[in-house]
Amino acid sequence: MGNLLTIRGLALEAGPRRSPTRLLRGIDLDLDRGEVLGLVGESGAGKSTAGLAAMGHVRDGVRVAAGSVEFDGQDLLRLPRGRLRRLHGRHLSYVAQSAAASFNPAHRLIDQVTEAPRLHRVASRKAAQADAVALFSQMHLPDPGGIGARYPHQVSGGQLQRAMTAMAMTCRPGLIVFDEPTTALDVTTQIEVLGAIRDAVEEHGTAAIYISHDLAVVAQMADRICVMKDGLVVETAPTRTMLDAPREDYTRSLWSVRSFRRPEAEAPAPEPLLEGRGVTAAYGRVRVLHGLDFAFARGRTTAVVGESGSGKSTLARVLAGLLPPEAGEVVWGGEPMEMRLARRGSGTLRHVQMIYQSADTALNPRHAIRRILSRPVRRFTGRRGAALEARVGELMDQVELDRALLDRRPGELSGGQKQRVGIARALAAEPEFVICDEVTSALDQLVAEGILRLLVGLQRELGLTFMFITHDLAVVEAIAHHVIVLENGRIVEQGGRDDIFERPRHPYTRRLLASVPRMDPDWLDRARTRDLQPHA
């Protein structure tokens, strides 16, 4: 058997022994030397747990209920801790989702990158540092000789992610587990990191497990794909077979989830509800928005897209009244709008509402849903007693939630349900203009699609005007009427959705669109040959 890794009947559980939460319910996985296996599934499917278990690592509070993980002939789950530790970093290594959180803020990069070879006595300090510099340059990091002297906070997220891949490579391990390594990155950065990871894996003949919720990304990286759901393997097949002919219904539903499109044929854009002229904003002395001119058409969805740091959220803060602009004016229905929150009348406060990215942190965990919704209803519409009660129930109907959930707290709801409560809370004020800040980014694709359908329906029913902030261009394509592209605080292009997507004029827009992974295993190769100048 040339098998490097053989997982058989692996079951993991957590929580009380009598009624445990079953994280993995008996999975089998095989990996050959030099092979890349993609693990795909929604959150809670057990991908990360399986990836860590492949290294013999289970997190605190998690127990092995059954099964074995055989790596190179040794059962990792039954090795004494010291022996396992000698494998970690040496023969098995890990690349985590957030490089910013996975590098120790107190130490220089080079010391962290060379820690494993020094501890495992693979190389002397000097040799390890020279090797790290070589790996840095192979990962296309700028200034490979000098970047190691920096601390993590001095290096961008995309560069850190590449440095972490270099760190995983230092001992030339037999297996690397990549756990969503590009999920936190912008698309244009993601494409560079994906390319660098694939080159490195190919060059060193390393076997890898590549975990992602994004099928299009996995399709670029993996030789075989394994789809997981609820702690079980749904199906496993070579990448092309899996993309062209998935056998299971669940796999097909994952594949088709990106097919949602707002129904076409709407009337031409009406007059703008809100218009900005020369809007300029700054945090202290750092100017973030530079003279933006924009308009949000009444009853339409305008998507604001751009990478992190482009000023999307700052624009939302300006319109919400949280950050008064330095210059420029905003006109609401023909009248100048008060930009300082404290001076806004209740009318303006009521008409501008927000839905947040993370419903987890935007809802008070100690309040029941009824209280979360009643407060804005009372505050903005003055309803009391039975009328208040009726309105709260109606809001639950509008966001398609069971009224029985009113007495629950946010912690007892699923991610999608919580986001619906967030939407209902915004609707409670009976607003005209709703700022949606990355409202689907934290959700699984199937759940996100449900939220998008809900928002489109609400817009048609209530005539809402949406400002839709997102970095996810597939979402934009699905629901936007109008698109504003921001780069470094300037609008580089704006127009109708089809114009932007089919006839992008500005090079930045083109690069942004070209960087969105497609469900085609050759996409990365083509995208890179077309556009391989380093941008970092």
Add this chain to the structure above:
Amino acid sequence: MSKIQRLVLGRLALGLLTLFAVSLLMFAGLEFLPGDLAQQILGQSATPDTVAAFRAELGLDQPPHIRYLDWLGGVARGDLGNSLASGRPVTDLIGPRLANTLFLAGYAAAIAVPLAVGLGLMAALWRNTAFDRGANLGALSAISMPEFFVAYLLILFLSIKAGLFPTLARIDMASGPVDALHATFLPALTLILVVVAHMMRMTRAAIINVLASPYIEMARLKGVSRRRVILVHALPNALAPIVNVVALNLAYLIVGVVVVEVVFSYPGLGQLLVDAVSSRDLPIVQAVGLVFAAVYITLNVLADIASMIANPRLRHGS
């Protein structure tokens, strides 16, 4: 000027401002004490003329703000005035007492701080084991007893029964440092027992808090040993809270030891303060209060500065 230099200077300036505010409050507080100082010192039988003359001599006939400015000017020149009781300069009275207090505090700190941080690190390393529970239980029991009670227990067992140490901590530097350390061992041990628990538990909590970070999991997955994870990966990121709690306890060792000093009749600042309050020797009360405030503020400022320097984001701008 770099960001960290600006922050450090700002913190120092704030410390000075706090000290100034404390001196003002202290002066005002003493001003509001009931009764006339000159009358009390001279007694009921003094004639009004004598009292008036004495008031003039003490400067009490001046309005309060003039007296405050006078006093502040004196402080700036290193002149804290004269004791009302003995007439000797306050600096002469305070100097040796301050040295004694610092000696005892330094003695206790030199043992307590490494012991507490070490125990805290070990408790974090072996958390939820018998060692962790035992260390927590011992430290908590020590802190739960009032310090005079701890002191009497130590005197009873180590001094009276075992005869190892003297009951009175008379310090005499002339007889050599070993004797001084021996003579003051019991008060030092009392203080150690009182301060270790707080520092140990904070160290343990700060380390365990950091252990939940993704970079700790990453270090483990690189094959780093548990000890190295705690010392190299967790400790540098937990320094700020640890340094702060250490500073707080050091300050306590200097300004909060009155009870222990009285029990062992140790000639420190605390005793001096108690005596001065009971004899209404206001210049001494003011001066000791100012010294205590300065110690407290200095240690806290130093802790803040140390936490800033321990933070690579502040040390190395982006």
